[in-house]
Amino acid sequence: MSDLFAIRDLSCTSEDGTQIFSGVELTLAEGDVVVVQGKSGCGKTTFLKCLAHLNLYNGHILFCGKTPKSYGIPLYRTKVAYVPQRPPLLASTPRTFLATASSFKARRRNGRKDSRLNEDMEHPVKIASSWGIDTQLWDREWSNLSGGEIQRIALAIGIGLDTAEVLLLDEPTSALDQDSCLLVERHILDTLKSSESPLKAIVWITHSPEQAGRVGTRFLQFADGSSYEESNPPV
Numbered sequence: 001m002s003d004l005f006a007i008r009d010l011s012c013t014s015e016d017g018t019q020i021f022s023g024v025e026l027t028l029a030e031g032d033v034v035v036v037q038g039k040s041g042c043g044k045t046t047f048l049k050c051l052a053h054l055n056l057y058n059g060h061i062l063f064c065g066k067t068p069k070s071y072g073i074p075l076y077r078t079k080v081a082y083v084p085q086r087p088p089l090l091a092s093t094p095r096t097f098l099a100t101a102s103s104f105k106a107r108r109r110n111g112r113k114d115s116r117l118n119e120d121m122e123h124p125v126k127i128a129s130s131w132g133i134d135t136q137l138w139d140r141e142w143s144n145l146s147g148g149e150i151q152r153i154a155l156a157i158g159i160g161l162d163t164a165e166v167l168l169l170d171e172p173t174s175a176l177d178q179d180s181c182l183l184v185e186r187h188i189l190d191t192l193k194s195s196e197s198p199l200k201a202i203v204w205i206t207h208s209p210e211q212a213g214r215v216g217t218r219f220l221q222f223a224d225g226s227s228y229e230e231s232n233p234p235v
C-alpha cells in the first residue's frame with residue numbers, strides 16, 4: 001500500500017535565486033500531527049505552500065502514491081488543504097468565499113453544481129459558531145473582521161468542507177486568546193480522530209512550544225536550510 005503523503009528531497013528557491021531549503025524528507029501516516037518549528041524566516045510557510053502546490057519546488061510530493069498534477073491541482077488542493085495564517089484579504093464576505101469553496105466541492109462530487117451546496121455551507125458555519133463566531137459575521141466584509149475572527153472562519157472552512165485528507169495549518173491559532181486556542185485545538189484533534197471526517201493527518205506550524213507539546217505526535221524542525229525530525233517536542 002502506498003504512503004498517505006510522501007515528500008522526497010524537496011527544495012525551494014526564492015524568486016531572486018536564494019535557496020530557502022533543500023533536502024526535506026517527510027512521510028505522513030494516518031493519525032500523524034507533524035508540528036513544524038523553526039526560526040522566523042527559515043521557510044516553514046514556504047514549505048506548506050509547496051505541499052499545497054501553491055509554490056514552485058523541486059523534488060517529489062506524492063499523495064496516496066500519485067503526484068498532485070495527476071489529480072488535477074484544484075482537486076488535489078481540496079484533498080491537501082492549506083489554511084494560511086492570514087488569508088489574503090479578499091473582496092466581499094466570508095459567505096461569498098465559502099460559496100465558491102463549496103462549489104468546488106460540489107463539482108468534485110459530480111462534476112457540476114448541485115442542490116447540496118447549501119448543505120455543504122452549513123457545516124463550516126456550525127463549527128465557527130461553536131468557536132464563538134456569530135452567524136452574522138459571515139456576511140461582514142473581510143476587512144471589517146478582527147484577526148482572530150478571520151482566523152477562526154478560515155479554519156472552519158478548511159475543516160468544515162469535509163474534503164481535506166491532509167490539513168496544512170500555518171500558525172492557525174496565532175491570533176486567538178488562550179481559551180479560544182484550546183477550544184480550536186481540541187476540535188481539530190477530535191476531527192482527526194473522528195471516523196466521520198476524511199481528515200487523516202495534519203502538518204501544523206506553531207511558534208508555541210506549549211502548543212507543539214499539546215497537539216504534536218511528530219516534530220519537524222527547520223534550521224540551516226533544511227529540516228530534521230526530533231523525537232520529542234522542543235522545550
Ligand SMILES: Nc1ncnc2c1ncn2[C@@H]1O[C@H](COP(=O)(O)OP(=O)(O)OP(=O)(O)O)[C@@H](O)[C@H]1O
Nearest residue numbers: 014015016020038039040041042043044045046047
Ligand atoms: N514571494 C517571495 N519572494 C521572495 N522571497 C520570499 C517570498 N516568500 C517568502 N520569501 C522569503 O523566504 C524566506 C522564508 O519565508 P517563510 O514565510 O517561508 O518563513 P517562515 O519560516 O514561515 O517565517 P515566519 O515564522 O516568520 O512565518 C524568507 O526569507 C522570506 O523573506
